[in-house]
Amino acid sequence: MARSRQETMEENRVKLIAAGRKAFAEKGYAAASMDELTADVGLTRGALYHNFGDKRGLLAAVVTEIDGEMAARAKQIASSAGDPWQCMLAEGSAYIEMALDPEVQRIVLLDGPSVLGDPSKWPSQNSCLQATKRSVEQLLAEGVLKPVDAEAAARLLSGAALNAALWVAASDDPKVVLPKAIDAFKTLTSGLLADR
Amino acid sequence: MARSRQETMEENRVKLIAAGRKAFAEKGYAAASMDELTADVGLTRGALYHNFGDKRGLLAAVVTEIDGEMAARAKQIASSAGDPWQCMLAEGSAYIEMALDPEVQRIVLLDGPSVLGDPSKWPSQNSCLQATKRSVEQLLAEGVLKPVDAEAAARLLSGAALNAALWVAASDDPKVVLPKAIDAFKTLTSGLLADR
DNA sequence: AAGTTGACATACGTTCCGTATTTCATTATC
DNA sequence: GATAATGAAATACGGAACGTATGTCAACTT
Numbered sequence: 001m002a003r004s005r006q007e008t009m010e011e012n013r014v015k016l017i018a019a020g021r022k023a024f025a026e027k028g029y030a031a032a033s034m035d036e037l038t039a040d041v042g043l044t045r046g047a048l049y050h051n052f053g054d055k056r057g058l059l060a061a062v063v064t065e066i067d068g069e070m071a072a073r074a075k076q077i078a079s080s081a082g083d084p085w086q087c088m089l090a091e092g093s094a095y096i097e098m099a100l101d102p103e104v105q106r107i108v109l110l111d112g113p114s115v116l117g118d119p120s121k122w123p124s125q126n127s128c129l130q131a132t133k134r135s136v137e138q139l140l141a142e143g144v145l146k147p148v149d150a151e152a153a154a155r156l157l158s159g160a161a162l163n164a165a166l167w168v169a170a171s172d173d174p175k176v177v178l179p180k181a182i183d184a185f186k187t188l189t190s191g192l193l194a195d196r
Numbered sequence: 197m198a199r200s201r202q203e204t205m206e207e208n209r210v211k212l213i214a215a216g217r218k219a220f221a222e223k224g225y226a227a228a229s230m231d232e233l234t235a236d237v238g239l240t241r242g243a244l245y246h247n248f249g250d251k252r253g254l255l256a257a258v259v260t261e262i263d264g265e266m267a268a269r270a271k272q273i274a275s276s277a278g279d280p281w282q283c284m285l286a287e288g289s290a291y292i293e294m295a296l297d298p299e300v301q302r303i304v305l306l307d308g309p310s311v312l313g314d315p316s317k318w319p320s321q322n323s324c325l326q327a328t329k330r331s332v333e334q335l336l337a338e339g340v341l342k343p344v345d346a347e348a349a350a351r352l353l354s355g356a357a358l359n360a361a362l363w364v365a366a367s368d369d370p371k372v373v374l375p376k377a378i379d380a381f382k383t384l385t386s387g388l389l390a391d392r
Numbered sequence: 393a394a395g396t397t398g399a400c401a402t403a404c405g406t407t408c409c410g411t412a413t414t415t416c417a418t419t420a421t422c
Numbered sequence: 423g424a425t426a427a428t429g430a431a432a433t434a435c436g437g438a439a440c441g442t443a444t445g446t447c448a449a450c451t452t
Contacts, residue, residue, distance in 0.1 A: 005418055009430070029310075030226060033408070046431045049410070114225075114310035118366040152360065152373075152380035159359020160352040160384075167351045170314040177348075184348035188356075191387025201449055205399070229439065242400045245441070397450075404443080415432070421425085 013051055013061075015041040020062045025103040029059060029111040056115055063112050064124035070098050070108075071127035078135070085144055088135045089189060092161050093182050095128065099165030100174065109162055120155070129158050145192045153192060161185060209247055209257075211237040216258045221299040225255055225307040252311055259308050260320035266294050266304075267323035274331070281340055284331045285385060288357050289378050291324065295361030296370065305358055316351075325354050341388045349388060357381060 019041045023032040034055055038048050052058040077094045081087040098104060113119060119126040133154035139145045145153075164181040171177040215237045219228040230251060234244050248254040273290045277283040294300060309315060315322040329350035335341045341349075360377040367373040 005430075012431085035408075044432055045409085046433075048431095050430060054410070110310045110313075113362075114306045117306075118362045120363050120366050146383055148380045148383050149376040152363075152376045153384070155363045155377070156356040156360055156380055156384050159363075160356040163355020163359065164348065164352050166309075166314045167316050167348075167355075170316050180345040180348045181351070184344045184352055187342055187344050188349070188352050188384060188387045191384045191389075193387075199449095201399075204449095208399090230441095231439075240401055241440085242402075246399060250441075393452100395451085397448105399448090400446090402443100402445075405441095407438105407440085409436105409438090411435085413432100413434080415430105417428105417430090419426105419428075421427090422423100 009051075012041075012043060012047055016043070016048060016051060016058065017061050017065060020058045021066070021103065021107070024059065024062060024107050024111065028106060029055075029115055034058075059107075059111070059115055060123055063108055063116065063122065066104060066108055067122075067124050067127050070095070070104065071131045073098060074128065074131055084135075084139055084142065085193070088132075088139060089186055091132060091135060092157060092185055092189060095132075095158070095161040096165045096168070096178070096182060096185065099162050100169050100178070102169075105166060105169055109166060129154055132158055144194060146194050148192065157189065160188065205247075208237075208239060208243055212239070212244060212247060212254065213257050213261060216254045217262070217299065217303070220255065220258060220303050220307065224302060225251075225311055230254075255303075255307070255311055256319055259304055259312065259318065262300060262304055263318075263320050263323050266291070266300065267327045269294060270324065270327055280331075280335055280338065281389070284328075284335060285382050287328060287331060288353060288381055288385060291328075291354070291357040292361045292364070292374070292378060292381065295358050296365050296374070298365075301362060301365055305362060325350060328354055340390060342390050344388065353385065356384065 016038070019037045020032075023037045023040075026032075034045050034048055038044050048058060052061060074091050074094045078087045078091040081090045099109060112122075116122055119129060133150055136145070136148075136150045136153045136157075140147070140150060164185060168174050168177050168181050212234070215233045216228075219233045219236075223229075230241050230244055234240050244254060248257060270287050270290045274283045274287040277286045295305060308318075312318055315325060329346055332341070332344075332346045332349045332353075336343070336346060360381060364370050364373050364377050
């Protein structure tokens with residue numbers, strides 16, 4: 001059947017990243033065994049170290065993938081709102097809800113920063129952060145917001161949202177706590193609105 | 197000289213925690229060797245595992261200590277401001293500045309959540325979080341804030357502040373970025389203020 | 393003063409990561 | 423179309439670290 005070399009390599013990369021998502025999410029980065037992980041997809045550590053350099057490299061690839069998916073989802077949600085301001089609030093709420101996913105929490109919010117350092121230094125450039133930064137910049141240009149540094153504001157909003165999600169997920173009754181978090185987030189965010 | 201048993205044990209605990217702060221801050225949790233760490237203070241792993249159970253136990257003790265120091269410092273700073281509202285802003289700014297300390301960042305903000313889970317579940321109960329929660333409750337009682345869930349608000353503020361600090365520290369020029377972060381934080385926080 | 397406790401040391405087994413070497417299919421060359 | 427070269431992945435190896443299980447000796451008890 002003559003599978004080309006590039007094809008199989010790409011397939012292996014995909015398989016390893018998928019296995020990484022599963023193992024890192026279920027066991028956490030430190031406890032995830034690269035021997036098990038690679039064996040699960042019919043490979044050995046040789047393939048892993050050839051493709052990703054080391055264990056961190058695989059985590060970086062996994063984080064980049066998840067981060068991209070989150071940003072895409074947020075963009076989609078935001079695009080369905082008319083008012084640019086409502087649009088931003090929806091984006092923030094979306095991040096809180098997405099961060100309730102155990103996979104996102106364990107990999108992106110907990111282990112990611114610990115292993116890869118602060119998100120602003122990630123190779124993926126953290127798509128989520130850049131997306132909210134662009135939203136802020138647009139609102140600034142329209143004069144909807146008080147004059148603030150766009151990057152600082154984006155970072156604060158992102159931190160607040162993702163951190164709130166961790167709190168919600170760790171709470172005894174997420175279903176009842178989530179609305180409180182979203183409500184408080186919207187209230188807090190209104191501080192950026194220019195006085196009318 | 198008859199050193200009592202409790203005395204030496206307490207001394208050893210103190211020595212191990214101090215060594216833990218140093219090693220965890222300098223090398224990160226994962227790379228910190230318990231053999232080296234204990235040898236540095238003239239002990240062996242036996243003492244460590246007897247006193248703290250495992251490596252995580254030592255980290256928990258270290259985090260509790262640092263968290264306590266941060267909360268105490270914040271309380272002191274906040275007490276020197278007159279207006280309760282200014283008091284809270286000062287508290288938030290203080291957290292941002294304290295989180296610039298590499299020790300705080302590496303141990304409490306990066307490795308802490310990864311190894312011990314979300315701060316709201318920490319044994320120390322996260323003194324910092326509780327402190328800001330109390331501040332919020334007080335302001336709520338005085339009618340200074342819009343009606344919001346105190347815990348949610350505290351969590352959002354804490355997340356925003358500490359996350360901002362990570363961003364500032366990772367930036368190329370912290371000295372010029374820090375004021376932006378604090379300014380944006382104050383602007384954002386004003387969203388909680390009741391309409392006058 | 394003898395027995396007991398328990399804090400700590402020591403020895404050991406297991407696991408896991410990263411590298412160095414090897415293999416062999418695929419691609420390129422003649 | 424046969425042979426040489428490339429490189430993706432396998433395998434073998436070394437080293438380090440964690441946690442446990444056992445031993446030991448000083449400090450406390452009665």
